[in-house]
Amino acid sequence: MKKAGSRIDRGQIKEITLKRQITFNGNIIKKAVIEIDHINFGLNSKTKSLNKKKRTTFTVKDIEKFLIMLDGEYVAAKKFRGRISRFEVKIDCPVVGRFKDKLFIMIFETDYDKSEEIYTVTLFPGW
């Protein structure tokens, strides 16, 4: 049987075209891949699977607002794996509601060979 931690079952993954293209680290980004269930439920550190209860109620459109905040920014990557760069940033929530202006941590990746695409790994409360 596969170990619980080696699974990659993290619910729905949405692929969207950004309503407004953004420039990040000098690259134009038009598409985003978003692990929406992972963002909203988070992973349980014991069972290593998605939590049962939602921690946030973001929609794909809300995540797009976070991504738009990257427009015009230059950020140094935290790690590299092959031609993929991983970025970790603190970001103030731009979504109107109970999380407005609260601090979140967003982890995302860009691929050198797919410079038009951004892969949002996770977004979680950082306070």
Next chain:
Amino acid sequence: MKRYTNEQLLKIEENAKKNKKDLTHLTDKSKLSAQDIVKLGLCKHFVQFSVSKKMKSKDIAKLVGEPPSRMSEVINYKISKFTVDQLLKFLSALAEHDAQIREYLVFFGKAAELPALPIAATKRLTRDLKEAALQL
């Protein structure tokens, strides 16, 4: 893109939480003071240099002649730890290794030299600069 396993992700999240204070903070710039905006703009050149030359902060630290930890703070936009003066000094040191930055500093100096123009002229210049930045 190859996906992380749940275990790997938990580790990444945990590390990010642990090193939270070192991460770059993206915030709404409209609330920042003019001084902070200038500092952010200056820091951006170090990141741009690091991205375009594929250099790590410790390599840039060697070029600038500053400790790597200090350069890491610049690259992660810890602007409260620096004055505009210090950032300009670091950028001047980096300019010795990069023609693009050298030319930028000439431009920066000329812009600072400019006398205060009528409001309409300043607004026009600001708009032109924004447009030029978008076309890059």
